[in-house]
Amino acid sequence: MIIRLKSGIVYDPTNNIFNRTKDIFIKDGKIINKNNIHGKINQTIDCTNKIIMPGAIDLHTHIGGGKVNIARLMLEEFHDETDAKYDSSSIIAPTTIKTGLKYIEMGYTTCFEPALLPINARQAHAEMADIPFIDKGGYALLGNDDFFLNLLRKKASQSVINDYVAFILKASQSMGIKVVNPGGINAFKFNQRALDVDEKSKYYNITPRDVVTKLARAIYDLGVPHPLHVHCSNLGIPGNFLSTIETIKAAEGMPIHLTHIQFQSYGNNGDRGFSSAAVEISNHLNKVKNLTCDVGQIMFGQTVTMSGDSMSQHKNHKHAHPNKWMCMDIECDAGCGVVPFKYKDQSFVNSLQWAIGLEIFLLAEDPWKVYLTTDHPNGAPFTSYPHLIKLLMDRSFRNDILRELPKDILNHTILHTIKREYTMSEIAIMTRSAPAKILGLSQKGNLSIGSNADITIYDKNIKDIEEMFAHPIYVLKDGEIVVENGKIKKYRWGKTHTVKPEYDKSIEKSLTKFFDKYHTMKLDNYVLSDEEMENMIGSKVYVNECKYKRKQ
Amino acid sequence: MAAQKSYKSMVCPFCSLHCDDLIIETSDNNIRLTQGNPECGKKISRHNINSQSRTSATINKKKTGLTEALKKVKKIIEKKSEVLILNHGTDLSGLRSLLTFASKYHCIIDHITSKFLFQNIGIVQRTGYIATSLMETKNRADTIIIFGNNILKKNPRLLDRILIPDASLCVNPKKKNIILVGSFDKNTINSISRKSNAINVRIKLDNIPDFLKIINNNKSETLRFITKQSLVKINSIIKKSKYLVSTWTASDFSNTKNPEDIISSISKFIVDLNITSRAACMPISGPLADSTSAQALTWLTGFPSRIKYSNNSFKHNRTAYNSEKLIENKQVDTVIHVSNLSENELIMNKNIYNIVLGHPNSKLNIEPDIFIPIGIPGLDHEGIMFRTDNVVSVALKSVRKLKLPSTQTIFNKLI
């Protein structure tokens, strides 16, 4: 079966193609070269006046795992039956089915769950296996687990740490490593309520800086494409931009990705002790070579915050709306906290958070370094991406909203002075090609010959940019038309992306000892095999290449 | 004689701890725990096949082939208007297929112990809640309060494996304080005392909320059911504790006047302790895969139990889809009982059409219209089940050769 996308306006940033009218040919799930077509073309889609982009990639969205399911359970009253097309689950904590439907209808074809606890990996993957359409993957949480902290305390060599990191990637079938509040979740279990970058945890006598340096080094040494994914210390605390900058330095020049950086870019100026430090953070982002970030934009309205950061979520429970919440300590591995929250447009703090996120987007000189996220659902549900795109592309639209917000935020943000409007090309970069690049997904985020035919087609005649991005007319997943004229045409199921750097098997010996003594599970039950992933959990594994052979 | 085979790390499906270190011996039909807790050994041997076991399908008591039985089920389901699937315990694949089937035939789904599930999740849906998991408890808890006395019987290795283990990362098991709230027998108290410091607070379970209030207030005039001396002692233990865990099983409170009040009071007590110290709850769920069911249904439908497929999606109603009431009031005309894990008696109403996808040793109050024997996840086929702490799920293996279909196989054939 050969499909021809005829005369579309193509944006393919990886190949430096922007706004160029072109045909694209698809066969067996891949993009093929026109010159290699021998059989007949089975279907031609007229793409005149249609924008063609690679399928969008969300590199940070909480779509599966224990905390997501807690949120679903907690928020029964937000079910809404008004749209018979979907089940009634709320978009702030959608079912797996609704997650897949909403993503694909928006032209997203690949998504990554950023907080996959290795001990909870079986569940996270089982949930994600039940999300239709999209390819997925997860970043395993490390840096608060007692095994790792013990390695650090005992001054284990970097090479042993690398073995452990590589083992975890394999055991949890993950695509990268994330650290959340480095060492802080663990310290909270010993009743520490804060942990700054250079503060020592009482029990292990280790600083967050140590944790970040070692893990960033491990990722680099192993050649894992995605840099260490970091949720910094002091999330949400006024003045935390300083610890964010220190965390950047902790990577010592190795690649590092700071996630939902909006929540990490707060100053403490002014009467209320809360201000934007987006300029300071953006200066670093623009200057530091191996640094990338996703924004974690907030939007006004009801949502639910969910995080591995039990230390900060326990603090945040005072702001729960409605007034209920849950925190959990998890298996000497990590923790979690689920707190429903409503961002109010008349709140000084929330309005400023909204402005800070936009400032970071607009001050970023290189769209390849900053990715479009709302940290779904922490800042807002992922369905607000089209609105966010409009905020970035349309200055007057942005300023109209800004004018309605509390006036005093203008003393603490420069958003109203920023003239920049994102171009279509820049949006294409930050929502597809850049995340594919930083994840090492060579066959995604581009329309090269041989790449996956994950393609989104928008109708350029729709003048409202938000509307256009919300409702692509066609979406193809692995070469099959799954959305046609904005409607679901066919269900299909994606795969799970992983990386598997090599490691010295002797780490499994120490792990077996540790598991037999302290765990409540055997090591071989903890490890997810490819067979289990496919036959029991329900998703095929795709192993992505590492960047290079392991360095040490 | 069938060949014996031994396994060193069987994953046990029979209570919500799901231990995965069982040393067993199996032959074609049977399984025997060769080392370990004799209570668990007894639990496990109940699943052996004997002359009474039902390994063939029946229609109106008459033995029949699986194909025939399935044909009949399909015919019945297509005719009937209101079908209830009553889950007495199945694994993840069973649940996934059961949901697909329910969405095709617009069925109601309930779990036999939903009542207890709703009592526990009430705290998550209404208030603040702090939880912990088995491994955290094993390695961090220096003080444990056990509310109710059945929990240790129902989960035979809870004490040795989790509450007072031999090894622990951060605490000396000998210095652990175990506060037992309720009537505990001497043997239990003595066996705990041998390993750590045990205190029994002999109060009625109905008095738990008052007891916890007194603990918080430390006021002498409110001492109705506890001596001042015990109170001082308990208070001092709680004040000194660095990581306190409260544990209970909701079914223990079923004879009390207000189980939800008891659970809320324990949760609030824990939340309050966390203002200055660390503490957490660790409820123990039942043995009928209640956690597995709640987890899978929640991510697939948005609701943990009591759902019905209508108008394109699953709807939830705690009262309307309560299986007990539906059966009692004959608001359903067919019940499909799905029982993978227990041989306990299935109670059926003779005025309703009963289909059982059942454990081969199922006891039945009346003969169902159709009985189809199914395998047990963890013995006869692989499967995934969730532990009581919900964050951990285990991969069950197939360890015996009995060829019975899984719940998933049956439902997939019916779809």
Ligand code: SF4
């Ligand atoms: S405690 Fe429960 S799970 Fe563990 S072996 Fe005994 S019955 Fe099985």
Ligand SMILES: [Zn+2]
């Ligand atoms: Zn996040």
